Amino acid sequence: MECKPARLLWGRRVAQWAALAAIVIGGATAGWNGYWYTVGRMAVKRDTPVPSPSPTTSFPAERSGQQDAPLGVYLGELAIPKLGVAIPVYEGVREQELRRGVGHYPASDWPGQKGHVVLSGHRDTVFRRFGELEIGDALIIRTDRAAIHYRIVNIRIVDDDDRTVLVEKARPTLTVTTCYPFRxxxxxxxxxxxxxxxxxVDALEFSGG
Structure with missing residues (x-):
């Protein structure tokens, strides 16, 4: 029969190994999440707008197939003049895209298609100052062919399962979503x-990426 001290010693060793494994796994998880958190924050750069030519009121034609761009491809950038920042926009709203910048919902339109453009980003990285925005503030989507200037007309808070944000619009619209509360x-x-x-809409040659 195994003596009681031996069983106690074995139990302590198992507990120590389990604690060590938990520390290692926790440290690795924290390091991984910390890395992507830093990547997201660094994706936000100070906005240096390109001087634009005379404005137009029509949408220049985008590349054909823009709406069918592969997931993860760089599409342009979202500039927020009030915050003085510009954030890269990628096709898709998977973690792969949202960790690097703003994601574009593939089912939504893209500027130039005269429909509903839907973008999304994380509140604690690329949109960490999003709560400072107010009705009337400007948003700008820049591609390699145009800078589309928008004016905020509405800000609302909805449940996380609300899908009305994805409905079609009767006129060109930009919708930007993020989680809430911000902090x-x-x-x-x-x-x-x-x-x-x-x-x-300003037609221009924009080089970014």
Whole structure:
């Protein structure tokens, strides 16, 4: 029969190994999440807008197949003049895209298609100052062919399962979504929805990426 001290010693060793494994796994997880958190924050750069030519009121034609761009491909950037920042936009709203910048919902349109453009980003990285925006503020989507200027017309908070944000619009519209509340630690139960309308389109040659 195994003596009691031996069983106690074995139990302590198992507990020590389990604690060590938990520390290693926790450290690796924290390091991984910390790395992508840093990548997301670094994706936000200071905006240096390109001087634009005379504005137009029509949308220049985008590349054919823009709406069918492969997931993860770079599409342009979202500039927020009030915050003085510009953030890269990628096709798709998977973690692969949202960790690097703003994601474009593939089912939505893209500027130039005269429909509903829907973008999304993380509240604690690329949109960490999103709560500072107000109705009337400007948003700009820049591609290699145009800069589309929008004006915010509505800001609302909805449940995280609200899908009305993805419905089609009768006129060109930009919708930008992020989790809410902005400073909550953990999973956010709400979404902040910013709606904007185009006010000007500048044709230009934009080099970014």
């Amino acid at each position: 909550l630690i953990g999973r956010a139960p709400k979404r902040c929805i910013v709606t904007a309308r185009p006010v000007r």
